[in-house]
Amino acid sequence: MKKSFLLLNVVLVSLLFFNCETEEVVVNETNVVQNKNRIDKKKIAFDLIDLLANTEFSTNIVETLAKDRTPGIKLSKVLKENAALLSDQESYQSLKKIVDKADNQLKSNEIPDIIEIPELWLQKPDHKSVDYADLLISYAPEGDEKSWTKIEAYTLEGETVFLDVKDVPNVPVLVIETKGYETLKAEVDYMNTQLQTAGLQNNRFGSAKMDLSPSSKANAGLETTKLDKIRLNNDEEPWISGAAEVYAITSGIKNTSNEAEVKIIPMYYLNYEGTTYYPNQIMLFWDDYKYQAANIQLFEKDDNYNFKQLVTIIVDGIFQIVGTVSGQPWVNILGQVAGAILQAMPDEWYTNNDDYVDSLYTIQKNKTYTNHVGARGNATVTLSPLFIPNN
Numbered sequence: 001m002k003k004s005f006l007l008l009n010v011v012l013v014s015l016l017f018f019n020c021e022t023e024e025v026v027v028n029e030t031n032v033v034q035n036k037n038r039i040d041k042k043k044i045a046f047d048l049i050d051l052l053a054n055t056e057f058s059t060n061i062v063e064t065l066a067k068d069r070t071p072g073i074k075l076s077k078v079l080k081e082n083a084a085l086l087s088d089q090e091s092y093q094s095l096k097k098i099v100d101k102a103d104n105q106l107k108s109n110e111i112p113d114i115i116e117i118p119e120l121w122l123q124k125p126d127h128k129s130v131d132y133a134d135l136l137i138s139y140a141p142e143g144d145e146k147s148w149t150k151i152e153a154y155t156l157e158g159e160t161v162f163l164d165v166k167d168v169p170n171v172p173v174l175v176i177e178t179k180g181y182e183t184l185k186a187e188v189d190y191m192n193t194q195l196q197t198a199g200l201q202n203n204r205f206g207s208a209k210m211d212l213s214p215s216s217k218a219n220a221g222l223e224t225t226k227l228d229k230i231r232l233n234n235d236e237e238p239w240i241s242g243a244a245e246v247y248a249i250t251s252g253i254k255n256t257s258n259e260a261e262v263k264i265i266p267m268y269y270l271n272y273e274g275t276t277y278y279p280n281q282i283m284l285f286w287d288d289y290k291y292q293a294a295n296i297q298l299f300e301k302d303d304n305y306n307f308k309q310l311v312t313i314i315v316d317g318i319f320q321i322v323g324t325v326s327g328q329p330w331v332n333i334l335g336q337v338a339g340a341i342l343q344a345m346p347d348e349w350y351t352n353n354d355d356y357v358d359s360l361y362t363i364q365k366n367k368t369y370t371n372h373v374g375a376r377g378n379a380t381v382t383l384s385p386l387f388i389p390n391n
Contacts, residue, residue, distance in 0.1 A: 072119035243271030252294035
């Protein structure tokens with residue numbers, strides 16, 4: 001999984017109980033298009049090596065990344081902060097063209113087929129004494145991480161070296177990421193928009209990232225369930241993938257017609273396995289649901305799948321499932337919706353233990369869950385009700 005919510009990079013391909021062959025063909029064709037248009041990380045690496053010959057820039061970037069507490073820093077930000085030092089260099093202008101193109105894709109009115117936003121992060125060895133003269137530049141290999149046999153890296157002199165996939169190197173590594181933290185944020189926004197267009201989500205997130213306005217003026221406030229604590233046993237990530245990009249998919253029944261309400265919620269803080277986080281993050285908005293129970297499912301963003309296609313497949317899967325069980329009690333359909341989301345995923349997400357993190361089924365309103373273990377046994381969470389009064 002990726003440094004590895006919330007994306008997500010975060011959900012899904014292959015669908016339900018049928019159409020498997022058709023979907024495989026579509027996914028393969030999509031990946032061909034993705035690979036053709038993807039950012040050349042090796043080009044970024046050698047442009048950075050040229051710029052790192054500037055001692056002041058080298059010091060600036062190492063100090064910035066060593067102190068930073070986010071999963072990564074946008075390359076565009078790094079370039080902007082060092083423009084006075086480097087803007088006259090060819091490598092700087094080359095990198096600026098790459099980041100400008102990445103930023104411009106998000107300004108279009110059309111949803112891009114793929115999203116890549118170049119970022120940098122620093123892998124530091126465990127020992128306290130770090131010699132940054134030994135700094136390497138690297139990036140994650142393409143394809144399924146289970147097939148990786150080595151990681152290509154470059155010295156500051158431009159020489160190629162190879163690193164172990166599993167063992168963390170004992171020298172610092174400047175890692176180039178194009179499908180990380182910043183990409184997940186953009187993908188989640190687009191995925192929620194697609195769910196709204198499909199009629200599977202209200203517009204609570206439409207005007208703001210966390211719109212806490214109650215859905216009815218008659219309400220005295222907003223009833224929610226928040227995530228107080230979470231710990232993952234395994235985020236499935238090789239070291240080169242850095243922090244995980246985890247996202248949640250929440251699902252419930254929104255009306256007496258048993259229609260589904262689905263949201264994708266990024267969990268940007270949930271970076272590493274074996275670490276307990278205390279996010280105090282709202283996960284369920286009970287005004288969204290007709291009944292007092294909902295599901296929370298956790299996924300890690302998969303770089304190999306097109307986020308637009310994944311959402312389309314989820315939407316189709318939910319509509320097909322709900323259509324076949326419409327005469328059943330709502331609580332049965334609640335479980336079927338969560339099942340449809342899981343069955344929409346690629347088979348390899350299960351066989352390789354990647355990308356599907358865990359499921360928290362039938363979480364009830366006004367109930368506290370302390371050290372509640374997910375169905376897969378990977379996530380342990382504490383959830384509690386939170387009432388937010390109107391101003």
